[in-house]
Amino acid sequence: MRQVCIYSVVILLGVATPSSALDKTLRIYCMDANGGGMTLIVTPLGESILIDTGDAWPDHRYVERILHACADANVVEIDHLVTSHGHADHSGGIEELVNRLPVRRFYDNGNSGTRDAAYLEATQGKSLAMRPGDDIPLAQDTMLDRMQLHCLASNLKVEGFDGDIHAPIDGLASEGTSSGLNARGAIFLLTYGSFTYYASADITFNVERHMVYPVNRIGHVDLYLVSHHGLGDSNNPLLLDAVQPTVALASNGPGKGITPEIFERLMAVPSLEAIYQIAYNKSYGAEGNAPFDYIANRPGQTGNWIKATVYPDEGIFEMEVSRRGVPIRAYAIKPLFVPKPDPVPGGGRQR
Numbered sequence: 521m522r523q524v525c526i527y528s529v530v531i532l533l534g535v536a537t538p539s540s541a542l543d544k545t546l547r548i549y550c551m552d553a554n555g556g557g558m559t560l561i562v563t564p565l566g567e568s569i570l571i572d573t574g575d576a577w578p579d580h581r582y583v584e585r586i587l588h589a590c591a592d593a594n595v596v597e598i599d600h601l602v603t604s605h606g607h608a609d610h611s612g613g614i615e616e617l618v619n620r621l622p623v624r625r626f627y628d629n630g631n632s633g634t635r636d637a638a639y640l641e642a643t644q645g646k647s648l649a650m651r652p653g654d655d656i657p658l659a660q661d662t663m664l665d666r667m668q669l670h671c672l673a674s675n676l677k678v679e680g681f682d683g684d685i686h687a688p689i690d691g692l693a694s695e696g697t698s699s700g701l702n703a704r705g706a707i708f709l710l711t712y713g714s715f716t717y718y719a720s721a722d723i724t725f726n727v728e729r730h731m732v733y734p735v736n737r738i739g740h741v742d743l744y745l746v747s748h749h750g751l752g753d754s755n756n757p758l759l760l761d762a763v764q765p766t767v768a769l770a771s772n773g774p775g776k777g778i779t780p781e782i783f784e785r786l787m788a789v790p791s792l793e794a795i796y797q798i799a800y801n802k803s804y805g806a807e808g809n810a811p812f813d814y815i816a817n818r819p820g821q822t823g824n825w826i827k828a829t830v831y832p833d834e835g836i837f838e839m840e841v842s843r844r845g846v847p848i849r850a851y852a853i854k855p856l857f858v859p860k861p862d863p864v865p866g867g868g869r870q871r
């Protein structure tokens with residue numbers, strides 16, 4: 521982890537968008553939901569995916585932030601709305617969102633904790649339950665690298681593993697036995713060419729084991745969404761070792777994550793070049809926070825997003841916080857060798 525040395529990253533000021541006829545950039549906006557989840561993904565073809573809608577409280581202000589990011593990305597409707605799980609900090613905003621923006625398709629983890637009466641009304645009962653191994657259908661273009669949004673885990677099932685999530689595994693640590701809503705979250709891997717983004721939601725320690733053991737089904741991750749806002753019971757060292765993230769991004773809040781324990785765990789990951797945070801956590805000092813330039817919302821600030829832009833031809837992705845005057849930092853896309861998973865009856869992930 522080299523974040524403390526600011527000069528170890530390439531700093532590009534005033535970088536222009538590549539001037540090819542076809543815009544190949546992929547954009548990912550991680551928005552401020554005060555410690556909730558809201559991520560907007562916009563593909564080069566303009567297809568939009570929103571993963572989670574933040575909380576309804578207070579005053580639907582988080583939906584306003586989604587609309588702001590949509591305006592920045594020229595998005596006028598959501599093509600795919602994914603609800604990872606039923607906690608209010610991830611699903612509470614859906615009622616207001618559908619009032620404000622057309623949504624074409626809905627997806628969730630198929631769990632009754634997600635599909636409460638308000639959710640069923642907002643989705644008009646048309647939400648599709650994602651199972652591990654499923655892909656959300658995304659438009660492709662022969663001029664572009666393949667775009668895939670792949671479900672790794674959902675509702676206590678993991679691709680390639682059908683057993684008891686909490687059963688002890690020889691030689692591996694386990695933590696907790698909760699089968700609550702976090703553990704049931706729908707977790708995705710977005711790949712665009714060799715770029716990978718891991719959308720963790722609030723997935724828990726024991727579920728994380730099965731995504732990388734005995735087969736690493738994720739491979740290397742360029743951009744790692746810190747699970748559960750950087751709180752405990754998540755971000756299993758086994759998974760971090762396996763995916764070797766380049767950049768970690770925490771959708772935390774001023775009073776919610778990253779805990780110093782998780783921060784220290786992330787800092788210890790050798791591949792990690794930077795941790796970005798949505799908010800400065802006022803409970804901790806430097807031991808639990810990234811440098812200010814990597815934080816979208818300093819004390820007293822709200823509503824700023826962190827945006828990742830992927831340039832496949834240049835082999836880089838850029839991280840940008842939405843406050844003015846903060847340098848955009850570029851990181852190399854680093855595909856690593858990924859052993860092929862063992863054949864799984866019914867079709868395992870092949871990449």
Ligand SMILES: [Zn+2]
Pocket residue numbers: 555556557607609610721722748749
């Ligand atoms: Zn959460």
